[in-house]
Amino acid sequence: MNSTETDPREAAFQDLIDADGRVEPRDWMPDDYRRSLVRQIAQHAHSEIIGMQPEGNWITRAPSLRRKAILMAKVQDEAGHGLYLYAAAETLGVSRDELLDLLHAGKQKYSSIFNYPTLTWADMGAIGWLVDGAAITNQVPLCRCSYGPYARGMVRICKEESFHQRQGFESLLTLCRGTPAQRAMAQDALDRWWYPSLAMFGPPDGESTHTGTSMAWGIKRFSNDELRQKFVDMTVPQSHVLGLTIPDPELRWNDDRGHYDFTPPDWDELRRVISGDGPCNRQRMEHRVAAHAGGEWVREAAAAYAAKRRAAEATA
Amino acid sequence: MSTEPLWEIFVRSRRGLSHIHVGSLHAPYAEMAVRNAGDVYTRRQEGGSICVVPAGAITASSPDEKDSFFDPAGDKVYRHPTFYDIPDEVRHL
Numbered sequence: 001m002n003s004t005e006t007d008p009r010e011a012a013f014q015d016l017i018d019a020d021g022r023v024e025p026r027d028w029m030p031d032d033y034r035r036s037l038v039r040q041i042a043q044h045a046h047s048e049i050i051g052m053q054p055e056g057n058w059i060t061r062a063p064s065l066r067r068k069a070i071l072m073a074k075v076q077d078e079a080g081h082g083l084y085l086y087a088a089a090e091t092l093g094v095s096r097d098e099l100l101d102l103l104h105a106g107k108q109k110y111s112s113i114f115n116y117p118t119l120t121w122a123d124m125g126a127i128g129w130l131v132d133g134a135a136i137t138n139q140v141p142l143c144r145c146s147y148g149p150y151a152r153g154m155v156r157i158c159k160e161e162s163f164h165q166r167q168g169f170e171s172l173l174t175l176c177r178g179t180p181a182q183r184a185m186a187q188d189a190l191d192r193w194w195y196p197s198l199a200m201f202g203p204p205d206g207e208s209t210h211t212g213t214s215m216a217w218g219i220k221r222f223s224n225d226e227l228r229q230k231f232v233d234m235t236v237p238q239s240h241v242l243g244l245t246i247p248d249p250e251l252r253w254n255d256d257r258g259h260y261d262f263t264p265p266d267w268d269e270l271r272r273v274i275s276g277d278g279p280c281n282r283q284r285m286e287h288r289v290a291a292h293a294g295g296e297w298v299r300e301a302a303a304a305y306a307a308k309r310r311a312a313e314a315t316a
Numbered sequence: 317m318s319t320e321p322l323w324e325i326f327v328r329s330r331r332g333l334s335h336i337h338v339g340s341l342h343a344p345y346a347e348m349a350v351r352n353a354g355d356v357y358t359r360r361q362e363g364g365s366i367c368v369v370p371a372g373a374i375t376a377s378s379p380d381e382k383d384s385f386f387d388p389a390g391d392k393v394y395r396h397p398t399f400y401d402i403p404d405e406v407r408h409l
Contacts, residue, residue: 027379073359080356087340090322096342097319153339160360299344303320306344 025091045085046110084153115278122189128168146218199265322371323349327363
């Protein structure tokens, strides 16, 4: 510990962070900073591509061509977000193949939310509104993250996420203004997605393993609980416009705090889902691995074509 | 299989402007890098022209050499137009 404290490079690094400067790939950085970023960016990238599955589930059954085109554009965006993030992680000296192997081996995680099933069409609206809403709450501060490539990726992602959230809200609003059965379907979706969305911000501050160092290094700007509160404060008034009821009898405005009081999600459930025992963990992983293996012949063919071209250029 | 080569992607939003770096991606060869870059970086009409460069072909100054590269410019403020005092009544200068 003493040796790192006296390292002048570490002092210069911390000065840069404290001055709200940005760290770039070729700068010296502490090993733990690098490791912490790789873990967070990889987990984020994995979440983007696993997140394609719950929504991909409804593309063939979208109720209109308009909704289908929107859903396809959204799922395509998630693939793009995954790519931006894998590219950002690669600037830290890891390869995308390596990260995918770790995901497939269950050694790196993705967001717990994608282990819940999408049972009805209303879930597409609820995911856009709540899941993407929670993601945006998390991601907007990451645009100012101390690591340049991650921050730049997040700027692109946040611009695109705004479409995701708005299309979700509009889709739910359409259901809420429809027949009683459609309104009931929207309410049911909110009932099922509310607590898992709150859990997306991670464990409460007292139990969060990474928050302290992440904040000292300017990777995170707000704690899990702060972000969760911000999300609730933003989302409750939106639910009034929809005319839906958030499934929390304790939910009420607290004038003293200037925030809504609310029931936290079931932390035991979060732990179970993270550790692999959610409703869809196995299905998501199997599908992911099968898709990757199924694409192998395409990658092989492209590589063979590239080799053939190189050979032709060499003899030309 | 081995990782496909990495390409740095530059996009020009319209004619008359320069290509700007937007990110990177893996592709087996240049044309496919251009094609994939179109899907990844211009989904919202961000550009009309894409340029790709093999990441390995780029040589850059290192942050550690910052001083030797940029210090010589530090004491040459006379390179900026604002260095010169000109009477207010002088126009078009």
